[in-house]
Amino acid sequence: NAGVTQTPKFQVLKTGQSMTLQCAQDMNHEYMSWYRQDPGMGLRLIHYSVGAGITDQGEVPNGYNVSRSTTEDFPLRLLSAAPSQTSVYFCASSFTSGITNEQFFGPGTRLTVL
Amino acid sequence: AQSVAQPEDQVNVAEGNPLTVKCTYSVSGNPYLFWYVQYPNRGLQFLLKYITGDNLVKGSYGFEAEFNKSQTSFHLKKPSALVSDSALYFCAVRDWDSGGYQKVTFGIGTKLQVIP
Numbered sequence: 214n215a216g217v218t219q220t221p222k223f224q225v226l227k228t229g230q231s232m233t234l235q236c237a238q239d240m241n242h243e244y245m246s247w248y249r250q251d252p253g254m255g256l257r258l259i260h261y262s263v264g265a266g267i268t269d270q271g272e273v274p275n276g277y278n279v280s281r282s283t284t285e286d287f288p289l290r291l292l293s294a295a296p297s298q299t300s301v302y303f304c305a306s307s308f309t310s311g312i313t314n315e316q317f318f319g320p321g322t323r324l325t326v327l
Numbered sequence: 328a329q330s331v332a333q334p335e336d337q338v339n340v341a342e343g344n345p346l347t348v349k350c351t352y353s354v355s356g357n358p359y360l361f362w363y364v365q366y367p368n369r370g371l372q373f374l375l376k377y378i379t380g381d382n383l384v385k386g387s388y389g390f391e392a393e394f395n396k397s398q399t400s401f402h403l404k405k406p407s408a409l410v411s412d413s414a415l416y417f418c419a420v421r422d423w424d425s426g427g428y429q430k431v432t433f434g435i436g437t438k439l440q441v442i443p
C-alpha cells in the first residue's frame with residue numbers, strides 16, 4: 214500500500230490564484246481530513262469527511278473548499294490564495310470515523326503564497 | 328471545548344538518559360489520547376494511544392505513555408533516549424463535537440533534542 218499520498222510536494226502561488234491540493238489513500242479509510250501546520254500553532258483542522266459525499270468544516274475552513282466524491286480522494290481547493298495561507302498542508306485518514314482510531318498522514322505540501 | 332497543552336517548546340536530553348515529553352488535556356467526556364512523531368520534512372506518524380484500561384500504554388520505537396486521570400495528563404516517556412529520537416512530538420485528543428462529529432485537537436508540539 215502507498216498509504217496517504219499528496220501532490221504536489223511544493224507549490225508557489227501568487228495572491229489571487231487558485232489551486233487544488235490532491236490527497237489520495239489506498240487503505241479504504243472512511244475518515245479523511247486536511248490540516249495546516251504553522252510554527253507555534255501545531256496542526257489545525259481545515260475540513261474533514263466521514264465518508265464519500267459527506268464533508269464538514271473544521272477549525273479554520275475560510276478560503277478552502279473540499280469535496281469527497283470517492284472513498285479514495287479528498288482534494289483541497291484554495292479559491293483565491295492569500296499570503297496568510299502560506300503553510301504546510303497535511304492530509305490524513307483513519308479507518309473509520311470512530312474516535313479511537315489513529316490517523317495516517319501524508320508527507321505534506323509546502324505552499325508559499327506571494 | 329477540548330484542549331491539549333504541551334508546556335515545553337523543547338526538551339533536551341542526553342543520549343541514554345530517560346526522556347519525558349509532557350501533555351495535559353481537557354475534555355468533557357472520556358479522553359481518547361494520542362501521541363504522534365514528526366521527523367523533519369515528513370508527515371506525522373502514530374506512536375501510541377490511550378483509549379481505556381491500563382494507564383501505562385506501550386507504543387512504537389520503545390515509547391510509552393502514562394495516563395493520569397486525576398492530573399489530566401498523558402506524558403510520553405522512554406527509558407533510554409537515542410539520537411534518532413530527535414523529532415517533533417505532538418499530543419492529540421479526539422472527542423465528539425456538538426454536531427455529533429469527531430474533532431481532533433493537537434498540541435503545538437514539543438521538539439525533542441537528544442544530545443550525543
